Amino acid sequence: MTLLAPPHPLEKRVLLRRFPEPRTEPVWIDEYLRTGGYEGLRKALSMEPEQIVDEVKKSALRGRGGAGFPTGMKWGFVDRKSPKPKYVVVNADEGEPGTCKDRILMGYDPHRLIEGVLIGGRAIGACRGWVYIRGEYREYIDIVDRAIEEAYARGYLGSNVLGSGWEFHLATHTGAGSYECGEETALLESLEGKRGNPRLKPPFPATSGAFQCPTIVNNVETFCAVPDIILNGGEWYASLGTPKNGGTRLVCLSGHIARPGVYEVPLGMNMLAILNEIGGGVWKGRKLKAVIPGGSSSPVLKAEECDIPADYDSLARIGSMLGSGATVVLDETADMAKVLARLMKFYAHESCGWCIPCREGTTWLKKISARLEEGVGSERDLATIDQISQNMLGRTFCPLGDAAAMPAMAIVRKFRDEILEKLGRAEAFAPVPGAQPLVVL
Amino acid sequence: MTFSPELEARFAKMIANYPPGRQKGALIPMLLYAQDEVGAVTDEVIDEIGRRLKVSRVEIEEVLGYYTMLAREPRGKHHLQICTNISCMLTGGEELFEHACRKLGVGNKGKTPDGQFSIEEVECLGACSWAPAMQVNYDFYYHMTPEKLDQLIDSLRKLQ
Numbered sequence: 247m248t249l250l251a252p253p254h255p256l257e258k259r260v261l262l263r264r265f266p267e268p269r270t271e272p273v274w275i276d277e278y279l280r281t282g283g284y285e286g287l288r289k290a291l292s293m294e295p296e297q298i299v300d301e302v303k304k305s306a307l308r309g310r311g312g313a314g315f316p317t318g319m320k321w322g323f324v325d326r327k328s329p330k331p332k333y334v335v336v337n338a339d340e341g342e343p344g345t346c347k348d349r350i351l352m353g354y355d356p357h358r359l360i361e362g363v364l365i366g367g368r369a370i371g372a373c374r375g376w377v378y379i380r381g382e383y384r385e386y387i388d389i390v391d392r393a394i395e396e397a398y399a400r401g402y403l404g405s406n407v408l409g410s411g412w413e414f415h416l417a418t419h420t421g422a423g424s425y426e427c428g429e430e431t432a433l434l435e436s437l438e439g440k441r442g443n444p445r446l447k448p449p450f451p452a453t454s455g456a457f458q459c460p461t462i463v464n465n466v467e468t469f470c471a472v473p474d475i476i477l478n479g480g481e482w483y484a485s486l487g488t489p490k491n492g493g494t495r496l497v498c499l500s501g502h503i504a505r506p507g508v509y510e511v512p513l514g515m516n517m518l519a520i521l522n523e524i525g526g527g528v529w530k531g532r533k534l535k536a537v538i539p540g541g542s543s544s545p546v547l548k549a550e551e552c553d554i555p556a557d558y559d560s561l562a563r564i565g566s567m568l569g570s571g572a573t574v575v576l577d578e579t580a581d582m583a584k585v586l587a588r589l590m591k592f593y594a595h596e597s598c599g600w601c602i603p604c605r606e607g608t609t610w611l612k613k614i615s616a617r618l619e620e621g622v623g624s625e626r627d628l629a630t631i632d633q634i635s636q637n638m639l640g641r642t643f644c645p646l647g648d649a650a651a652m653p654a655m656a657i658v659r660k661f662r663d664e665i666l667e668k669l670g671r672a673e674a675f676a677p678v679p680g681a682q683p684l685v686v687l
Numbered sequence: 688m689t690f691s692p693e694l695e696a697r698f699a700k701m702i703a704n705y706p707p708g709r710q711k712g713a714l715i716p717m718l719l720y721a722q723d724e725v726g727a728v729t730d731e732v733i734d735e736i737g738r739r740l741k742v743s744r745v746e747i748e749e750v751l752g753y754y755t756m757l758a759r760e761p762r763g764k765h766h767l768q769i770c771t772n773i774s775c776m777l778t779g780g781e782e783l784f785e786h787a788c789r790k791l792g793v794g795n796k797g798k799t800p801d802g803q804f805s806i807e808e809v810e811c812l813g814a815c816s817w818a819p820a821m822q823v824n825y826d827f828y829y830h831m832t833p834e835k836l837d838q839l840i841d842s843l844r845k846l847q
Contacts (some may be wrong), residue, residue: 249829273762338811343774343811343815345811345815346817348813360830372704375705380813381719381754382756382768382812383813384825385827415704419712420715421755422715422718422755422757423754425754438712439713439750440711440746440749441749441753450826457712498815498816500777500815500816500818501818502778506815507815538773542772542773572815574777574815576777585773585776588771590774596810
């Protein structure tokens with residue numbers, strides 16, 4: 247079967263422009279070249295590296311892996327004059343629950359990724375790169391491997407890229423089952439053949455990354471946006487989105503929605519329009535209860551909060567995140583205590599155990615939320631979850647601790663009544679008519 | 688120990704992908720591809736890969752304890768990995784997992800006595816828009832139902 251959805255009229259397809267129709271085969275190199283492939287690279291090779299970074303800065307492209315950090319700025323941190331070799335790493339360890347977009351890009355347009363990596367490599371003066379792909383994605387590792395072979399055979403990779411005298415090598419690197427390795431420094435540890443424990447930052451990878459050399463690490467989708475930015479200019483790309491939130495992004499619709507799928511929308515498109523128009527609304531004619539807007543780590547939104555532009559800054563303003571673009575829809579029947587318990591089970595399983603607030607925090611969040619799911623917890627458990635979460639926030643080596651704490655706090659705060667009702671305690675704790683507050687004399 | 692010529696060719700290419708003196712980078716990919724061929728990361732696999740990459744046994748044990756796909760004991764010939772994370776949970780992933788356990792008479796991470804099937808409840812497989820999803824070895828199956836799972840298991844049984 248194909249994983250590509252037919253384009254919806256409200257979509258703006260840039261990354262997916264080669265797919266006006268769903269298909270099953272990837273775009274291999276001949277078709278890629280026929281449809282404007284590697285033109286961005288040709289242009290980049292005629293530019294100064296600083297110009298490439300400037301174009302990406304102008305584009306207002308932000309990291310599509312979850313953190314939303316400005317890509318051009320990240321690239322600008324690399325010291326091109328450093329005597330050390332410089333590296334490019336693609337984060338294709340797609341594992342944030344709800345996220346299923348990188349597989350589309352790798353699985354159908356692998357040369358777009360390779361071209362984006364080459365341009366990034368040129369911008370920082372790199373000599374080598376790796377595509378770190380989660381182990382479960384063997385299907386996509388094989389596709390990217392074949393595309394890399396094609397690119398070597400045609401001179402796009404190798405000791406003399408398109409006769410420019412620049413040497414750049416690229417290979418895939420398989421993960422072996424770990425959510426934590428999607429965190430960039432844990433990924434680098436894994437690339438070096440070790441457990442995926444995160445590193446203390448700073449130094450950031452731009453200074454000391456893969457094998458202690460200057461490195462840029464970006465998500466698959468981020469690199470895939472680069473060829474069009476170079477070809478059409480940063481300003482063109484920026485104009486597709488909203489200020490400081492340039493371009494288009496892939497949105498992965500899942501859960502209780504009529505038309506789940508991966509679609510491409512401009513940054514800033516209204517969340518309800520995405521859900522109702524493109525996604526076809528809530529499934530089975532039910533009502534919307536909540537939306538997880540950017541992967542399981544992003545704080546849940548209540549239905550009435552969803553009438554907002556879906557971009558990084560708008561979601562941050564209401565205390566959530568655009569994250570990885572994974573939008574999970576929960577209908578009126580969704581049991582929020584169960585949602586909480588499942589997510590906490592996930593984070594406890596995936597915590598690498600390297601630092602204590604995360605290792606202990608996720609374990610307790612899992613245990614307490616499991617009680618709530620079973621309906622045997624108490625009202626105090628909600629306060630305990632909130633308190634544990636606050637003690638985790640910002641106190642861990644990597645964002646996995648925050649990624650568990652943020653959704654936990656959002657669920658117990660926004661769905662307190664529902665969870666208490668499930669416990670059958672709501673009534674027990676209602677104000678007693680005629681009771682007077684105690685006064686300490 | 689020896690690996691197939693195909694795997695040896697892959698290993699030679701893999702090791703060349705890392706900077707000089709940094710061949711340890713190939714460790715995790717080599718362990719996974721070796722496991723695919725041998726069936727598990729056996730003592731022999733550990734010794735052989737450790738020798739080639741100049742990595743000590745304890746460093747390999749550290750890695751084996753961390754990555755969920757690496758296994759010291761062989762799994763079933765058909766390893767069913769059923770996702771029950773959020774998007775799959777909302778669309779029936781838990782029921783699917785329980786159905787598979789009942790049908791095969793084994794629990795999470797269990798293996799049938801004939802060694803044909805094993806089951807694992809897994810975290811997000813990155814197939815959320817086509818949930819509930821599962822994998823048998825490396826093959827993905829989307830929009831699963833208990834009925835489709837029955838058919839799948841029956842067709843895998845016939846492969847024997």
